[in-house]
Structure formats: structure tokens, C-alpha cells
Amino acid sequence: GFTVTLDGRPLQSPAGTAFILPAKELAQAIAAEWRDPEEEIRFPTMPLTVLAGAAIDRTGKETRDAIAPALEYAGADLLCSRAEAPSELVLRQQARWQPLLDWLADAYGARLAVTAGIAHVDQPKPALLSLRAAGEALGDFELAVLSSATAACGSLVLGLALTAGGVGAGAGFDGSPVGENLPRGEGGGGARGARRPRGPQGGNGGGGGV
Numbered sequence: 001g002f003t004v005t006l007d008g009r010p011l012q013s014p015a016g017t018a019f020i021l022p023a024k025e026l027a028q029a030i031a032a033e034w035r036d037p038e039e040e041i042r043f044p045t046m047p048l049t050v051l052a053g054a055a056i057d058r059t060g061k062e063t064r065d066a067i068a069p070a071l072e073y074a075g076a077d078l079l080c081s082r083a084e085a086p087s088e089l090v091l092r093q094q095a096r097w098q099p100l101l102d103w104l105a106d107a108y109g110a111r112l113a114v115t116a117g118i119a120h121v122d123q124p125k126p127a128l129l130s131l132r133a134a135g136e137a138l139g140d141f142e143l144a145v146l147s148s149a150t151a152a153c154g155s156l157v158l159g160l161a162l163t164a165g166g167v168g169a170g171a172g173f174d175g176s177p178v179g180e181n182l183p184r185g186e187g188g189g190g191a192r193g194a195r196r197p198r199g200p201q202g203g204n205g206g207g208g209g210v
Contacts, residue, residue: 055144
């Protein structure tokens with residue numbers, strides 16, 4: 001695994017667990033969040049640090065238990081509920097959300113139905129089964145990401161896209177129906193510490209290394 005060091009000291013989770021990450025790219029992205037020049041730590045600007053901290057501190061059972069609530073979003077995914085008017089909003093939703101639904105169908109064989117207004121639409125059972133299989137195939141760390149991202153966005157489609165790399169975090173939240181960021185805050189899963197070190201140092205000799 002990979003970790004991030006700050007002033008030569010390994011980053012720790014809120015529970016004091018070693019901040020071991022499954023991918024170098026994720027560790028580099030988290031290190032970049034700690035390069036912000038502000039002295040005070042502001043977790044709303046550090047969503048990856050917060051999310052990783054929460055994932056690391058969960059036990060395996062807690063993580064696997066997160067599958068069910070995440071999958072509940074599939075039956076009424078907000079990306080499938082479109083506005084009827086005004087036309088500008090209808091077109092904007094189509095442009096932002098339909099490519100994500102098309103990606104889902106291509107990636108997982110799950111074509112979800114779309115409705116307009118407040119009418120409920122039953123999603124095809126084969127699509128729901130495909131999404132369940134996709135969730136159950138994820139590792140513990142990926143599933144923790146899926147759980148948090150799905151709840152924050154109100155959309156399993158966006159949660160899977162963010163988890164699988166089908167969309168970047170910025171684009172994902174631009175497309176989110178609820179317009180919220182990942183859960184964050186000093187009490188919600190960030191790394192330990194109240195002040196930002198002068199500069200993150202890493203094993204590669206540069207700032208915020210891995």
C-alpha cells in the first residue's frame with residue numbers, strides 16, 4: 001500500500017490507524033490536498049482525506065454492511081428523475097445525466113429507466129441485479145467510497161462512476177442532483193490534527209509524497 005507523510009510523519013486516521021491507501025494515485029491526490037497554503041486545516045476542501053479516513057477506520061463487516069443502503073438508491077436514483085420544465089433545465093439534466101446513465105449501461109449492463117416529474121418508475125430487475133453484483137464485487141475500500149459518494153450525491157449511478165473512475169470528483173459533483181460534497185468535517189473522518197503542517201513531505205522527496 002501507499003501512505004502520505006506530513007513533515008516526515010505518516011498521516012493517521014481519526015482513530016489513529018495508519019493511513020494505508022490502495023493506490024499511488026489516490027495517495028498523491030490526498031497529498032495534494034495537504035499542500036494548501038492555509039495554516040488551518042479545512043476539511044470541506046479535503047474530501048479525499050475525509051473519505052479515506054472513514055474507509056480506513058471501518059471494520060470489514062461495517063463496510064460490507066454498507067452495500068444494502070447504497071443499493072437502495074438504485075430503485076429511485078435521482079439521475080432517473082427529470083424535470084418537466086423549464087426547457088433549459090430539462091436540456092441541462094439531459095446533457096449532464098444521460099451520459100452517466102449510458103456509461104452505467106456500458107460498464108455494468110444496467111440500463112435504468114428515466115421518468116419526468118414526480119411519477120415513480122420501476123427499474124428493470126436485471127439492471128438492479130447487475131448493480132448488486134457490481135457492488136458485491138468491490139473491495140472494502142472501494143465499497144466505503146461507494147457508500148459515502150452515493151449518499152452524498154443521492155445517486156448510485158454517480159457513486160459507481162466516482163468509485164470506478166467513470167467520472168472525476170469535480171465532474172461528479174457538478175452533475176449531482178443534490179449539489180453536495182462528500183461528508184466532511186473535523187468529526188467526520190478526516191485525518192488527525194488541527195493545524196496544517198508547514199509542508200507535506202513524502203518518500204519521493206517532494207511535497208506531499210507517497
